[in-house]
Amino acid sequence: MTLSSPVLIGRRDLLELAGRRLAGAAAGSGELLFLAGEAGIGKTRLLREISVRAAAAGFAVIGTAATPGDVEIAAGLLSDLGAGLRRDPATAPTGTRIMQRLRDGARGDPDRHRRLLVTDLTEMVERVATCTRPMLITCEDLHWADDLTLDVLARMALRARALPLLLVGTYRSDELYPRVPMRAWRARLLTQRHAEEVRLTRLSRTDTAELAAAIAGTRLPAAETAAVFARSDGIPLHVEEFLAAADGVPDTLADAVLFRAERLGPAARELAGAASVLGRSFDLDLLIAITGGAPATIDAALRELGENFFVLPRADGTGFDFRHALIRDALYADLTPLRRRELHGRAAAAAADAGFAAAFVSDQYERAQRAKDAFPYAMTGATEAAQLSAHQEAAELYRRALRTADPAADRAALLSALAAELAAIDENDAADRAYAEAYRLRLDRDEPLAAAALLPEWVAVRHLLGDGLDRRVEQLRAGLTLAAGDDGIRARLHGALAAAYMLDRRLTEALADGERSRALHLAEDDDRDTTIGAVLLFLGRLDEGYALLEAVIDRAAAAHRERQAARAHRMLGSSASVLVEYERAEHWLTRGIAYADRAERFNDRHYMAAHLAHVRWATGDFTGAEAQARAALADGRGGITTRITALHVLGFCGLVTDPAGAHAALTEAAALGEAMHELQRVSPAWWGLAELALLGGDHATALAWCERGHAASAGVGDAAYLYPYTVTGVRTHLAATGPTAARDWLARVSGLLTGRGIPGTLAALDHAQGLILLAEGQTGKARVALERASQAWSRRRRFWEGSAALLDRARCAHRSRRPAEAAALVAEVRTRWGTRTPPALWLAGTPAGEQTRPVPLTAREMEVARLVAAGRTDREIAAALVISPRTVSAHLEHIRTKLGVSRRTQIAGWLAAYPAAGEHRQR
Numbered sequence: 077m078t079l080s081s082p083v084l085i086g087r088r089d090l091l092e093l094a095g096r097r098l099a100g101a102a103a104g105s106g107e108l109l110f111l112a113g114e115a116g117i118g119k120t121r122l123l124r125e126i127s128v129r130a131a132a133a134g135f136a137v138i139g140t141a142a143t144p145g146d147v148e149i150a151a152g153l154l155s156d157l158g159a160g161l162r163r164d165p166a167t168a169p170t171g172t173r174i175m176q177r178l179r180d181g182a183r184g185d186p187d188r189h190r191r192l193l194v195t196d197l198t199e200m201v202e203r204v205a206t207c208t209r210p211m212l213i214t215c216e217d218l219h220w221a222d223d224l225t226l227d228v229l230a231r232m233a234l235r236a237r238a239l240p241l242l243l244v245g246t247y248r249s250d251e252l253y254p255r256v257p258m259r260a261w262r263a264r265l266l267t268q269r270h271a272e273e274v275r276l277t278r279l280s281r282t283d284t285a286e287l288a289a290a291i292a293g294t295r296l297p298a299a300e301t302a303a304v305f306a307r308s309d310g311i312p313l314h315v316e317e318f319l320a321a322a323d324g325v326p327d328t329l330a331d332a333v334l335f336r337a338e339r340l341g342p343a344a345r346e347l348a349g350a351a352s353v354l355g356r357s358f359d360l361d362l363l364i365a366i367t368g369g370a371p372a373t374i375d376a377a378l379r380e381l382g383e384n385f386f387v388l389p390r391a392d393g394t395g396f397d398f399r400h401a402l403i404r405d406a407l408y409a410d411l412t413p414l415r416r417r418e419l420h421g422r423a424a425a426a427a428a429d430a431g432f433a434a435a436f437v438s439d440q441y442e443r444a445q446r447a448k449d450a451f452p453y454a455m456t457g458a459t460e461a462a463q464l465s466a467h468q469e470a471a472e473l474y475r476r477a478l479r480t481a482d483p484a485a486d487r488a489a490l491l492s493a494l495a496a497e498l499a500a501i502d503e504n505d506a507a508d509r510a511y512a513e514a515y516r517l518r519l520d521r522d523e524p525l526a527a528a529a530l531l532p533e534w535v536a537v538r539h540l541l542g543d544g545l546d547r548r549v550e551q552l553r554a555g556l557t558l559a560a561g562d563d564g565i566r567a568r569l570h571g572a573l574a575a576a577y578m579l580d581r582r583l584t585e586a587l588a589d590g591e592r593s594r595a596l597h598l599a600e601d602d603d604r605d606t607t608i609g610a611v612l613l614f615l616g617r618l619d620e621g622y623a624l625l626e627a628v629i630d631r632a633a634a635a636h637r638e639r640q641a642a643r644a645h646r647m648l649g650s651s652a653s654v655l656v657e658y659e660r661a662e663h664w665l666t667r668g669i670a671y672a673d674r675a676e677r678f679n680d681r682h683y684m685a686a687h688l689a690h691v692r693w694a695t696g697d698f699t700g701a702e703a704q705a706r707a708a709l710a711d712g713r714g715g716i717t718t719r720i721t722a723l724h725v726l727g728f729c730g731l732v733t734d735p736a737g738a739h740a741a742l743t744e745a746a747a748l749g750e751a752m753h754e755l756q757r758v759s760p761a762w763w764g765l766a767e768l769a770l771l772g773g774d775h776a777t778a779l780a781w782c783e784r785g786h787a788a789s790a791g792v793g794d795a796a797y798l799y800p801y802t803v804t805g806v807r808t809h810l811a812a813t814g815p816t817a818a819r820d821w822l823a824r825v826s827g828l829l830t831g832r833g834i835p836g837t838l839a840a841l842d843h844a845q846g847l848i849l850l851a852e853g854q855t856g857k858a859r860v861a862l863e864r865a866s867q868a869w870s871r872r873r874r875f876w877e878g879s880a881a882l883l884d885r886a887r888c889a890h891r892s893r894r895p896a897e898a899a900a901l902v903a904e905v906r907t908r909w910g911t912r913t914p915p916a917l918w919l920a921g922t923p924a925g926e927q928t929r930p931v932p933l934t935a936r937e938m939e940v941a942r943l944v945a946a947g948r949t950d951r952e953i954a955a956a957l958v959i960s961p962r963t964v965s966a967h968l969e970h971i972r973t974k975l976g977v978s979r980r981t982q983i984a985g986w987l988a989a990y991p992a993a994g995e996h997r998q999r
Contacts, residue, residue: 083290084125085312086283087118090274094126094244097272098133101242102210108233108243110218110262113276114385114399115332116313119246122276123214126244130212135242136164141216142225153215153225154178154197161204170204194224198231202239210240218247219258226261233270249275250385250399278310287315298711309400333406336384343373344380351387351396352408353419353443359395365426366419420444428453434460435473438480447480454480462497465638467676471497488517492530499533500639502679502715504540511537528558529565532572532603539579540679542716544753548576567597571604578607578614581755581792586611602632602640610647613655614796616832622648622660633671642668642677650687653694654756654796656836656872661691679715682708686721693728696875696908702729720745720757727764728876731771732915738768759785759797766804771915775812782808786825795829799837802829803877806844807917815851822848839868843881850884855892862888879905880918887921893977896984898923932974940967945984 084091090111097109111119127137140156155178161171177196205211215221215229229243236243252259265271279287285301296304308314317329337345350367351358364374378396381387386403387396398404411419424440438453458473474494481490495510511534518527532555535548552573559565570593577586590608593601605628612621625648632641645668652661665688672681689704705725708718723745730738742764749757766781782805789798802825809818822844829837846861862885869878886901902922905914933941936957943953950968954961968980977983 084118084121085287085290086279087122087125087276090122090276091125091129093274094122095129097242098126098130098135098210098212101212101236101240102133102135104238104240106205106236106239106241106243108229108236108245108265108271110266110271110273111244111246111276112249112273113246114250114311115248116311116329117276117278118312119248119276120216121312123216123244123246127212127214130242134209136167136209136211137214138164138167138211139214139216142218142220144220153218153221154228157201157213157215166208167204170200174200194227194231197228198235201228201232201241202235205236205239205241210242212242212244215243215245218245218262219251219256221258223257226257230261230265230270233265254383279312279315280310281305284308284310284315287312288319291316291319295706295710298707307401307405309402311400311402314400314402329402330406330409333403334410337386337407337410340384340386341377341380343369344377344384347374347377348381348386348407349411349415350419351398352404352411353416353423353440356401356404357390357395357397362423362426362430362432363395365430366422417444421446424449433457435469438473438476442476442480448482451477451480451482451485458493458497462493465675467497467500467678471501471503488514488521488523488526491517495537496533499537499679500675500677502682504537504679504715507537508534508541524558525562525565528555528562528569531555532568535572535576539576539752540715540717542748542751544751545576545580545582546753549573552576563596567593567601568603570596571601571607574604574607574611578611579754579756581614581794581797583611583615583793587615600631602628602637602644606640606644606647609644610651613651614794614832614834616795616834618655618657618834621651625651638675638677642672642675642680645671646680646684649684653687653691655834656694656799656874658691658695658873662688665691678711679718682711682715682718683721685711686718686725689722689725690728693725694875695873696879698729698912701725705729716748716752717757720748720761723748724760724764727761727768731764731768732912735768735772738764742768755788755792755794755797759788759794760800762788763797763800763804766801766808770804770808770811771917775808778804778808779812782821789828793828793831795832795834795837798825798828799834799840800877801825802840802844803847803880806847810847810851815848818844818848818851836872836874839865839872839874840877842868843877843884846881846888847884850888850891855888859885859888859892875908879908879914882908883914883918883922886923890922893982895923895977895982933971937967937971937974940964941971941983941987944968944971944980945987 094109097107100106111122113119127139131137138157138160140153140160142153142156155175158171158174158178161167161174163171174197177193177200201213218226218229221229229245232241232243235241247258247262252262262271262273266273281302284305285296285298288301288304289295304315304318307318314329337348340348347363347367347369351363353366354362364371367374369377378387381396382389385399387398389396398407408416420440421444424437424444424446427440428437434453435457438450438457441447441450441453454473454477458470458477461467461470461473471494474490474497478487478490478494481487491510491514495507495514498504498507498510511530515527515530515534518524518530531552535543535551538551539548552569555569556566559569570589574586574589574593577583577589586607590604590611593604597604605624609621609624609628612618612624615621625644628644629641629648632638632644645664649661649663649665649668652658652664665684668684669681669688672678672684685704686708689701689708692698692704693701702725705722708722709726723741727738727742727745730741742761746758746761746765749761752758762781762785766778766785769775769778769781782801785801786798786805789795789801802822805821805825806818809821822841826841829841842861843865846858846865849855849858849861862881866878866881866885869881872878882901882905886898886905889895889898889901902919939957940953943956948956950961950964953964957964971983972978975983
């Protein structure tokens with residue numbers, strides 16, 4: 077299957093350059109422009125885009141192309157040019173003359189008449205370029221062009237400087253072999269400044285990810301795009317082919333490499349095959365050791381490989397690199413099995429003697445099918461990689477150790493080590509299988525303490541796969557039975573129980589198990605203290621909690637306990653994002669993501685990225701939040717907590733702009749969270765669904781979600797996840813049943829919020845109280861409460877409720893006949909939302925919300941109102957409208973009554989808040 081990108085990626089600078097050269101040609105000053113690059117780099121795609129833009133700008137576009145056999149045939153590309161000109165009625169006569177002239181030249185002595193032929197053909201093109209609209213002539217694959225064609229193009233390049241003619245030629249930089257005609261011709265033109273050349277470089281990792289997403293129609297996981305980038309080297313054609321092939325080397329690309337390899341001499345071909353067993357890069361001494369060739373033979377073969385663009389010397393002079401990974405892969409796949417095994421065996425022995433890295437030696441021995449030799453090097457390499465935080469490499473090496481281990485080896489220990497590395501890189505399904513097998517082996521060998529010691533980490537993986545609290549607690553308590561008599565393991569199990577309860581916000585139980593862990597093991601414990609720190613935060617003891625978590629981060633990072641340091645970063649940052657401490661959350665999440673990246677703790681990294689997306693939504697960066705959430709979804713590798721958090725963010729982002737998408741995301745998040753039975757997984761989704769129902773006018777559904785959220789929080793004494801429901805519930809009750817029910821709701825939630833006293837949540841109480849007071853007509857008290865709430869939300873950078881509070885204040889000001897204040901508040905919200913529009917529900921009762929209603933004034937009253945706003949007196953208004961002052965007074969009385977205002981300045985404020993009133997239709 078062939079895949080291609082619907083858009084051109086990473087070539088904006090070259091398109092802009094081509095645009096400038098087209099503009100120059102349109103003004104009568106053209107040139108010859110080369111687009112150079114290796115095969116598959118995107119020259120044809122770029123040329124096609126340039127041609128489309130030229131045609132749109134009014135150019136006549138003539139396309140020509142050389143073919144592989146043209147280098148042996150005179151004027152092959154020129155014949156193509158003549159045929160192209162004949163297809164356009166305006167240039168058909170010239171095309172016919174060119175074709176005839178080429179035939180005439182072919183019948184004579186080419187060498188004798190060559191100069192005249194070149195001159196005639198150039199003049200023909202010059203005349204047609206002068207007599208028609210501006211012209212673009214494209215010449216593809218000039219590396220296959222013959223001498224005569226190149227001579228004509230060189231002459232045309234000189235003439236184009238005074239013509240409305242742009243010549244654009246492409247060639248493969250990796251096929252300018254010695255003695256190819258274009259090689260010297262191109263160098264001469266560029267040296268003499270008769271042509272301009274730009275090189276299409278390989279795509280960056282970011283551009284490759286963008287290209288892969290454009291081809292696939294969705295953002296791909298970072299690990300997948302990294303693999304595509306490594307295999308394709310950023311060559312667009314290779315990206316397309318690898319995505320289509322999925323596994324292995326695409327046949328089309330491999331065949332192209334092997335076809336080129338057939339041109340090599342036997343020694344060079346043999347050396348290339350031997351080098352391919354060493355990888356993309358190969359050491360010269362190691363290559364000599366496995367081939368046993370004479371230095372002169374190897375030098376000559378390497379020179380030939382370089383001239384034919386197979387290899388490049390490394391800058392440090394120690395070895396060579398294949399020009400791109402595909403060349404190496406194709407040559408390696410072409411080796412016969414026994415030859416490949418023999419070369420790997422030689423490479424392993426030579427590399428071991430030379431002190432190469434254990435990972436490399438183990439790979440070579442395994443490929444040589446010498447498992448006994450591979451195993452010790454795999455174990456050494458795995459240990460070294462884990463110590464260097466190279467957890468992906470460590471996981472692969474532990475897998476190799478398992479494949480090559482003797483049947484008598486301790487497979488349980490190997491599986492446990494592998495599981496820890498897999499958990500680090502977020503491969504949770506595989507980690508779960510490894511832990512399960514290790515646990516079974518320990519029990520089968522009657523090793524209960526070793527089995528129990530596996531449970532804290534295994535249960536943490538099962539949590540990421542969706543196991544609920546009851547299931548995890550059951551496993552951990554079974555471990556306590558297995559570990560009877562070993563206080564150290566029992567302390568770890570109690571610490572894991574504390575973490576399980578904390579994640580469900582059962583803070584009393586979490587604190588109790590944390591203290592039991594401390595009693596069994598008095599020394600500092602990073603995991604236990606991280607859990608206790610998070611418990612303190614949600615109990616409202618913020619200073620204690622933050623101090624403890626920061627201390628864990630400092631000491632764990634200093635001691636290179638990466639798992640513990642990453643978890644503490646994760647817990648501190650995500651907790652702060654929930655507790656409306658967004659500046660602190662942003663700081664620790666950003667720092668934690670960088671730490672997890674360095675340490676290859678990918679599950680922690682993706683989870684923190686999802687929470688950073690939440691922070692961005694909460695502070696009003698909806699675009700950044702959505703992009704980050706989608707990235708976390710793509711990269712999450714099945715981690716359910718990351719997925720749930722990212723879905724929350726996507727649901728919140730779509731509350732106004734995409735209700736259907738928001739409902740789908742929040743419903744999925746709720747279903748996943750309910751299976752886990754954890755408050756922090758379900759409550760945000762339920763609130764989003766309640767808010768969505770409220771915005772859509774479905775009050776019964778909104779109240780049902782609010783009641784469900786309240787019950788879940790009340791069951792564990794939570795305030796952090798309850799506070800958003802406070803305002804949503806009050807708004808819904810006010811719309812559905814009135815102030816009495818709203819006050820009852822507020823009384824029910826306020827006890828939990830005030831009891832915990834978490835500062836970031838308390839603005840919800842003032843906000844809700846202000847809404848009730850406003851509904852009861854107590855605008856003075858409402859104004860005070862809403863201003864207090866608005867200021868608190870602003871200090872906390874909480875965008876959603878903060879914007880709503882400003883508009884609630886605008887409604888209050890509007891009812892209090894303060895139109896200027898109301899208009900200013902609405903304007904502030906509009907500025908905050910930028911191109912987006914706040915929910916219509918919030919705008920109701922504000923000047924902005926009433927703009928869509930019919931203007932209440934007659935045409936004459938509008939005229940009077942506009943003159944009042946302009947500062948005219950009654951007498952001036954009467955003179956302007958040719959009516960009596962008494963009539964003006966009557967109109968003013970009607971205006972005041974209709975608008976509910978008492979002063980002339982309020983009339984002016986009403987007009988300022990109603991832009992549509994300025995275009996009031998005549999009645």
